[in-house]
Amino acid sequence: MTIKKITASTPAPGVPFYTPVQSPPAGTALSTDGSDVPTVFTPLKIRGLTLQNRFAVSPMCMYSADDGHLTDFHLVHLGQFALRGAALTIVExxxxxPNGRITPEDSGLWQDSQIAPLKRIVDFIHSQGQKVGIQLAHAGRKASTLGPWHSRSIGEIATAEHGGWTDNLWAPSAIPWAEGFPTPKELTVAEIEGLVQSFQDAAKRSVEAGVDTIEIHGAHGYLISEFLSPLTNTRTxxxxxxxxxxxxxLIDIIKATRAVIPEDMPLLLRISATEWMEYTNQPSWDLEASKQLASTVADLGVDLLDVSSGGNNNNQKIQISPSYQIDxxxxxREHLASQGKKMLIGAVGMISNAEMAKSVVQDGKLVGTGGGGAIETTVEVDSEHGTKAKADLVLVARQFLREPEFVLKVANELGVKVRLPAQYLRAPYPKVQKL
Known part of the structure; x- marks a missing residue:
């Protein structure tokens, strides 16, 4: 990696405040030829976006917005990950x-006044040479709940006195989340079409705020996920x-979103690969359905599929293991490859140490662009362990809350020399034995 010659006063370009340019950005591998760098510290090109490493901050609800407006809390919270080497940070x-929020304190982008606080965060992340995305969502029948520190149990209902809207929950069918929860309103076709427009309008606002990518939230039992599952969608x-x-x-939303974002902007989609209800022997959303959906959306302009699971049924039985979602x-990913599809895959869940982060994407050669772009020949086998890469991008959530410096720590433990933030160069990590 060649470091451009800069002076002490060279400012970061394109932002409305002074901060020194990060050249290259924190988290960039500094190997001279790249041959000794594990895949997780090699660049990834997604349509017109290039990430200098394979780490992304997964969207994490913070329940701290003001009528949908992001605040200084979000600036500090999200900015810390970009400062410390995360190539892509995705806003929660x-x-x-308004009724698509999970809680009254959730982030929103249903009105123009919510653009400016988002842009402030985008500007800071860009000032660090990093990329930023946003996850657009509607909570469906799981809306109007209390934030975790306001409730005795997860998903406790937010009534009107707490700013909630239990009389205005929307879903594909009038099926409550669980016993004792409000019955949602079954959406009319006109209301569904209006929601597609709402996603498109939010995508336009995202572009105006300067984000680099948009992720559509189709997982975890929220509205899109509810439509996908035969357990929650009984429409005829x-x-x-x-x-x-x-x-x-979902397909209508993808088309509407793709139509209003730049051609070179990647479009991401998060899904639940299974709702973990197979044990009932009833039709449910499962891995085979996800494979079929993946094949479909790969041809619609989705560039990366962010694979999670669960969340659509209170009676789910998750088969947990350290790599249960990565698998x-x-x-x-294997299914798409067998069909010659070129959509990239992101993996998330319980990624908490260097070896695990490395193993998710370890490859013999860099994977090329997604979204129908040319892909280079890829050697899928990890020469060290004889296993196949499971994904192209590592999405990390709670471990970033525990260790905002997770990217730099992983680099140190893997023996990869990476760029630190310019202001932190005087405090390098002490060398440890390479894993």
Whole structure:
């Protein structure tokens, strides 16, 4: 990696305040030829976006917004990850309508006044030479709950006295989340079409705020996920029935979003690979359905599939292991490869140490662009362990809360020399034995 010659006063370009340019950005591998760098510290090109490493901050709800507006808390919270080497930071689930918030304190992008506070965060992350995305969402029947520190249990209802809207929950079918929870309103076709417009409008605002990528939230039992599952979607119109009908709402959103974002901007999609209800022997959303959906959206301009799981049923039985979601991602990736599809895969869940982060994406050669772009020949086998890479991007959530410097720590433990923030160069990590 060649470091451009800069002076002490060279400012970061394109931001409305002074901070020194980070050249190259923190978290960039400094190997002279790249041959000794594990895949997790090699660049990834997604459409027109290039990340200098394979680490992304997964969207994490903070329940700290003011009527949907991000605040200085979010500036500090999200900025710390970019400062310390995360190539991509994705802003938390951001509601496209007021009643699409999970809690009254969730982020939103349903009105123009919410653009400026988002842009302030975007500007800071860009000043560090890093990239930023936003996850657009609607909570469906799981909306109007209390934030975790306001409630005795996860998902406790936020009534009107707490700013909630239990009388205005939306879902594909009038099926409550669980016993004792409000019954949502079954959406009309006109209301569904209005929500597609709301996603498109939020995408336009995201572009105006300067984000580098947009992720559509189709996981965890929120509205899109509810449409996909036959357990929560019992409609008999064009938005129900077979998988093609249940996926129509998502497909319409993808098309509407792709139509208003720049051609070179990547579009991401998060799904639950399974809702963990197979044990009932009833039709449910499962891995095979996710494979079919992945094949479909790969042809619609989705560049990376962010694979999570669960969240759509209170009776789910998750088969937890350290790599339980990573393995799901790997199976979808193999399915796409068998069909010649070029969509990239992101893996998330319980990634908390250097060896695990490395193993998720370890490859023999750099994977090329997604979204229908040319892909270079890829050697899928990890020469050290004889295993296949499961994904192309490592999405980390709670470990970043524990260790905001996770990217730099992983580099140190793997023996990879990376760039530190310019202001922190006087405090390098002490060398440790390479894993």
């Amino acid at each position: 689930a951001t509601a496209v309508t 119109d064009a938005y129900g029935g077979p998988l093609q009908g249940r996926a129509k709402f 799901l991602a790997g199976q979808i």
